Structures are given as C-alpha cells and as structure tokens.
Amino acid sequence: EDQVTQSPEALRLQEGESSSLNCSYTVSGLRGLFWYRQDPGKGPEFLFTLYSAGEEKEKERLKATLTKKESFLHITAPKPEDSATYLCAVQRNQGGKLIFGQGTELSVKP
Amino acid sequence: EAGVAQSPRYKIIEKRQSVAFWCNPISGHATLYWYQQILGQGPKLLIQFQNNGVVDDSQLPKDRFSAERLKGVDSTLKIQPAKLEDSAVYLCASRDPGTFDEQYFGPGTRLTVT
Numbered sequence: 284e285d286q287v288t289q290s291p292e293a294l295r296l297q298e299g300e301s302s303s304l305n306c307s308y309t310v311s312g313l314r315g316l317f318w319y320r321q322d323p324g325k326g327p328e329f330l331f332t333l334y335s336a337g338e339e340k341e342k343e344r345l346k347a348t349l350t351k352k353e354s355f356l357h358i359t360a361p362k363p364e365d366s367a368t369y370l371c372a373v374q375r376n377q378g379g380k381l382i383f384g385q386g387t388e389l390s391v392k393p
Numbered sequence: 394e395a396g397v398a399q400s401p402r403y404k405i406i407e408k409r410q411s412v413a414f415w416c417n418p419i420s421g422h423a424t425l426y427w428y429q430q431i432l433g434q435g436p437k438l439l440i441q442f443q444n445n446g447v448v449d450d451s452q453l454p455k456d457r458f459s460a461e462r463l464k465g466v467d468s469t470l471k472i473q474p475a476k477l478e479d480s481a482v483y484l485c486a487s488r489d490p491g492t493f494d495e496q497y498f499g500p501g502t503r504l505t506v507t
Contacts (some may be wrong), residue, residue: 316493326484326498370435378424378490380449383435
C-alpha cells in the first residue's frame with residue numbers, strides 16, 4: 284500500500300535557524316514527488332515537483348531533494364512568513380491522484 | 394490568471410441533512426479533482442474527472458457522496474445524508490493535462506456537521 288510519512292509533525296524555529304523537513308515514502312512506481320505549502324484557512328500552494336533520485340529544486344529559501352526512499356525540504360535562514368504547514372505527496376501515474384502525508388507544521392519566531 | 398474558485402467557503406449542517414459544494418476550475422484545465430482534508434491530515438482524493446468523465450472514484454463513499462461535472466467545466470460535490478465524520482475541508486483542484494503535473498487547489502469549503 285502506498286504510504287507517505289512526514290516528520291517532524293511540528294517544528295519551531297527561530298528566525299535565521301536553518302533546518303530540514305523529512306518525507307519518507309513507499310510507493311510502487313513513483314512518477315513524481317510534490318511539495319506544497321498550506322496556510323491556515325487556505326488551499327495547498329504548489330512549491331516543487333521532483334521526478335528522479337538525485338534531483339534538487341530551489342525557490343528562495345527552500346530547497347527540495349529526492350532519494351529513492353525519501354525527500355527533504357531544506358529551509359535556509361527562515362523568516363516568520365515561512366510559517367505554514369508543508370505537505371509532501373507522491374503520484375504513481377501522470378495526472379493521477381496525489382497521496383499526501385500528514386504534513387509538518389512549521390513555526391518561525393522572530 | 395484566476396485561480397480555482399469554490400463556494401461556499403463555510404457550511405454548518407446537522408447530521409442527516411444534505412449539502413452541496415461548487416467548484417469552478419482554472420480556465421482550460423480539463424482535469425478536476427475533489428479532495429477531503431480532515432483536520433490534522435493531508436488531503437485524500439475523493440474523485441477525479443477528465444472533462445466530463447470520471448477517471449477515479451475508488452475512494453468516494455458512493456452511498457452518500459455524489460459528484461458531477463457537466464459540460465466539462467464546473468463541478469458539484471454532494472453529500473446526502475451527512476454524518477458527523479464528514480466534517481472536513483473539501484478541496485477542489487485542477488490541472489492542465491497538456492502542461493506540467495502540478496495540481497492547483499482552491500481555498501476549500503469547511504464543512505461542520507453537528
């Protein structure tokens with residue numbers, strides 16, 4: 284059965300304190316791994332798609348990496364506006380459903 | 394470009410009542426998804442449409458949930474009768490199959506069943 288597990292469930296950082304979020308997955312035939320950001324009361328906002336082990340993508344203070352078993356979302360020198368829930372999801376076939384983890388709630392204090 | 398629109402944003406009903414949610418996808422997006430997000434969990438797919446046709450409804454509780462996408466644009470998700478465990482946020486997403494894989498989500502409808 285396809286499964287996505289994110290850790291930690293919650294992470295509290297001081298502004299400027301870099302850290303990483305983990306997404307472990309078990310899926311038969313990975314087409315893509317997705318990262319989304321979700322603010323309270325809003326829908327998920329797309330960040331990255333990774334397709335193969337070794338691939339990396341960056342956007343501002345965020346960098347996502349992928350191995351055959353897990354993905355990491357690295358946050359460098361975070362700011363309070365980076366506070367949100369970060370969701371990881373896997374997809375087995377093009378255009379198919381996203382299978383989400385439970386999310387990591389990130390809080391960045393000034 | 395306008396995003397995915399959903400209405401209503403909030404709905405409170407009593408158990409055994411019925412409710413309907415509406416979604417208007419991004420213009421030109423042929424693929425439409427309905428997800429259910431229970432508090433503290435990630436979204437879970439309920440149903441996927443490609444134009445007017447259903448692609449995947451394997452996780453839709455068909456005894457109480459129904460969905461349609463007339464004319465391949467707007468979609469409606471209905472629950473009848475509602476149960477307490479249906480309390481969740483219902484998210485609509487759309488994708489342009491001719492471009493990239495990412496799905497774009499609307500703001501969601503928060504349903505509370507009392």
